[in-house]
Amino acid sequence: MNIFTHLKENEIRSLCNHINMPTEATDETIRVMNTYDFSNLQPYFDCLFDVKKGDIAVKEMNEILKDEADKGFILLATSLSAALYTQEQYHEKGISDDIFYDTMGCFSRFVKEHKVSYGVYGFDRFFWSYRQLAQSLFRIGTLEFELAVFPLEDIVVNGKTLLKKNEPYLSIHIPSDARIDKANNHDSYHRANAFFAKYYPEFHYNMFYCNSWIISPNLKKVLPETSNIIQFLSDFSIIKVDEDEEGYKTWVFKNSNLTPEQFPEDTSLQRNIKQHVLNGGKIGGARGVIDKNLF
Missing domain, CATH: 3.40.630.120 (Aminopeptidase)
Incomplete structure (x- = not known):
């Protein structure tokens, strides 16, 4: 699967809207999409869809991004791009979009919880959220x-x-x-x-x-x-x-x-x-x- 296929502003904004992502966090996600080269994360992208390999993606992507100030939002953008692939798989199985949006609402929830804990929007649950992406x-x-x-x-x-x-x-x-x-x-x-x-x-x-x-x-x-x-x-x-x-x-x-x-x-x-x-x-x-x- 190609990390760039759904890494498009209109698709990400639409998903963020459906899962009630705070506007400020959506804008930050779009900003990093337009400024960061995601190609170095591609080798590990497929691991996000396999619960047995998700920890590999977490480890390798975190290592690649360890010095990036925008690490959290880069990982959030990657996750939302992956979520749109997961939505396609939901559709193939006949699982409703209601279940999909409720499940992917974890990303908005995590971002909001980050704000409560640290005073700013952020994303630090990449270690967990591949479970939702991997169905x-x-x-x-x-x-x-x-x-x-x-x-x-x-x-x-x-x-x-x-x-x-x-x-x-x-x-x-x-x-x-x-x-x-x-x-x-x-x-x-x-x-x-x-x-x-x-x-x-x-x-x-x-x-x-x-x-x-x-x-x-x-x-x-x-x-x-x-x-x-x-x-x-x-x-x-x-x-x-x-x-x-x-x-x-x-x-x-x-x-x-x-x-x-x-x-x-x-x-x-x-x-x-x-x-x-x-x-x-x-x-x-x-x-x-x-x-x-x-x-």
Whole structure:
């Protein structure tokens, strides 16, 4: 695939418009498209469409661009060009543009999250986003679902094997703009089952799986039962808890380097977690599963 085929202003602007990219970020992307020679990235472009080779593209392109001030927007332009190839593949499979734009909305979301964290628009999630380009990860409703194979040892709870080593499963990811109330969560699970049965019938999975701070049972100590987070985690059978995992800092406080004393208190979630941690409590992270047949 040729990196330049879709690297055209009208196509990139149209895509950015469909995925609600901030105008300033779109303009920056177009600027680097008109000033940077992308030909040195061509040898690794095809890797973006293969989830098993995506990390090669990440490593090699990052090395090529390590001294470029516009590195983030160069990688964003490359990714958006690749996304338009992915759209063609969606069309061949009959997958709707609604799913495509929802899935590729990750790029706008990442750019906006960069602004929240650093005060300027930017793109620093190239290490992750090849999953969307390679049709390994899809946004279906409020949640994202990634095709995966379980790499760990069998999960056995109360004598029952829930997930076997090398067994296919759907990994759940929670976008920062997800509305995770019970109705939206269950709608996503239902729709995901229908989607993968229709478009990936060869992918035989039994479990949804999540590894995140957002399903840590410790959150029940700081949030009411009616909270959306508690509604989300209550669907999971928790199989492991890591008390010392601190991923919540990035997602709740937008900065993993803050001490508890520095945590902002702009939301009730931030205030509750801050008070809990200052009092010696932990949030941690957890792994959990949901039987797909429940939906």
